Amino acid sequence: MKKRGRKSTKPEEKRDEYDPCSILPLELKTEILMKLPPKSIARLGFVSNQWSSxxxxxxFTNLYMSRSLAQPRLLFSVYRPNMQMQFFHSCSQEDPSSDHRRVSYTLNSDLRYWFSPPIGGLIFGRKDTKAIIGNPSTGQFVSLPRVKTQRKDIFSIFGYDPVNDLYKVLCMTVITLRGSQAFKWEEDPMWEEPMSEEHQVFTLGPKQKWRKLQCKYRHRHYSGSDQGICRNGVVYYLASFNYKRSMMSFDLRSEDFHVTKLPEDYTLQQFGNLVNHSGKITIVSHGHSGPMDLWVLEDASKEEWSKVAAIVPSIADLYGNDLNVRFKGILPTGEIIIAKLPSPNPFFFICYDPKEKTARKVVIEGIGEDSAAISVFFDHVESHMVLSKVS
Structure with a gap:
């Protein structure tokens, strides 16, 4: 008769066996987790199978995300060239003076990544053909395959498809005109405008690659403007179509492009910026003086827009004689955000309420220095998501 040996125990099972928290009820474990910062939750997921499950x-993911959505935060991307380091800092959007969190991440020392607005707790960054996706709440970043292109001008947008629970990156490239060709295009309206020639999409996940797409609308993206926005599984960005500024949209589920005409308004055509205002796609236009116009998309299929004028004090009234400022967004409260360039030390921005006609200065301590380049994002939601290696 063969002597039965003792059944071997896997390391994971052994850890679970000696886990003192294994006797706690699920409700108490969940309550404990909800009180921890996202970085600690992500690490705890590697302690045992019970915690991981x-x-x-x-x-738990739905519960945590519901709370995060109800408590949006300000997210700052700070690049310090003297330290060759980029880090993220977040604080409460309702009360920026409280609940500060900072996650440092040393990226390629010779590169400064440009980040798109965060979606669902994740953020996308790109420098030339290099691309990364990360969770600024946990400090984890993963590299994506290089963008396969020989073009000079690259434009990318990050979005989320809630139906299929997929994160995607849309990337477009165009030849950059230089020298006499660029001058001829600026001076001669009959000169053919360079168009976006390559359209690619990347779906976040293991063993994924950039896939080429076809777009039936010959257009040119505005790489120097805002980075576009994502709403309900569709990304929107401004572009030139038929020699006029238009709004392009890309459905992340069907991967189809659409074009929407903009109102015939000079300031809108020249100075428009896309924002998500009160749950609607809105273009904010503001010249050097006069009111700030909010063009709200009421019906995309009919290309119907409504105009709301917000009387904003002159820049001199808000910032003094320094006119080098930029519109940054609109808070859910309706307050308009204006920030100074370059980033001041200490860092601050102005919130203007067009209804009450009042302005307040919001100072964020601990992130500003004379050489720092700071980008601010609104309505950021924290996430404990752990990213898998892409390749």
């Missing part, structure tokens, strides 16, 4: 389970 809770943290990565759909019930």
């Amino acid at each position: 809770i943290i990565r389970g759909q019930d």
Whole structure:
């Protein structure tokens, strides 16, 4: 008769066996997790199978995301060239003076990544053909495959498809005109405008690659303007179509492009910026003086827009004689955000309420220095998501 040996125990099972928290009820474990910062939750998911099953389970993920959505935060991307380091800093959007969190991440020392607005707790950054996706709440970043292109001008947008629960990056490239060709295009309206020639999409996940797409609308993206926005599984960005500024949209689920005409307004055509205002796609236009116009898209299929004029004090009234400022967004409260360039030390921005006609200065301590380049994003939601290696 063969002597039965003792069944071997896997390392994971051994850890679970000696986990003192294994006797706690699920409700108490969930309550404990909800009180921890996202970085600690992500690390705890590697302690044992029990913690991992809770943290990565759909019930806890939905609960945590619901709370995060109800408590949006300000997110700052700070690049310090003297330290060759880029880090993220977040604080409460309702009360920026409280609940500060900072995550440092040393990227390629010779590169400064440009980040798109965060979506669902994740953020996308790109420098030339290099691209990364990260969770600024946990400090984890993963590299994506290089963008396959020989073109000079690259434009990318980050978005989320809620139906299929997929994150995607849309990337477009165009030849940059230089020298006499660029001058001829600026001076001669009959000169053919360079168009976006390559359209690619990347779906976040293991063993994924850039896939080429076809776009039936010959247009040129505005790489120097805002980075576009994502709403309900569709990304929107401004572009030139038929020699007029238009709004392009890309459905992340069907991967189809659409074009929407903009109102015939000179200031809108020259100075428009896309924002998500009160749940609607809005273009904010503001020249060097006069009111700030909000063009709200009421019906995309009919290309119907409504105009709301917000009387904003002159820049001199808000910032003094320094006119080098930029519109940054609109808070859910309706306050208009204007920030100074270059980033001041200490860093601050102005919130103007067009209804009450009042302005307040919001100072963020601990992130500003004379050489720092700071980008601010609104309505950021924290996430404990752990990213898998892409390749």
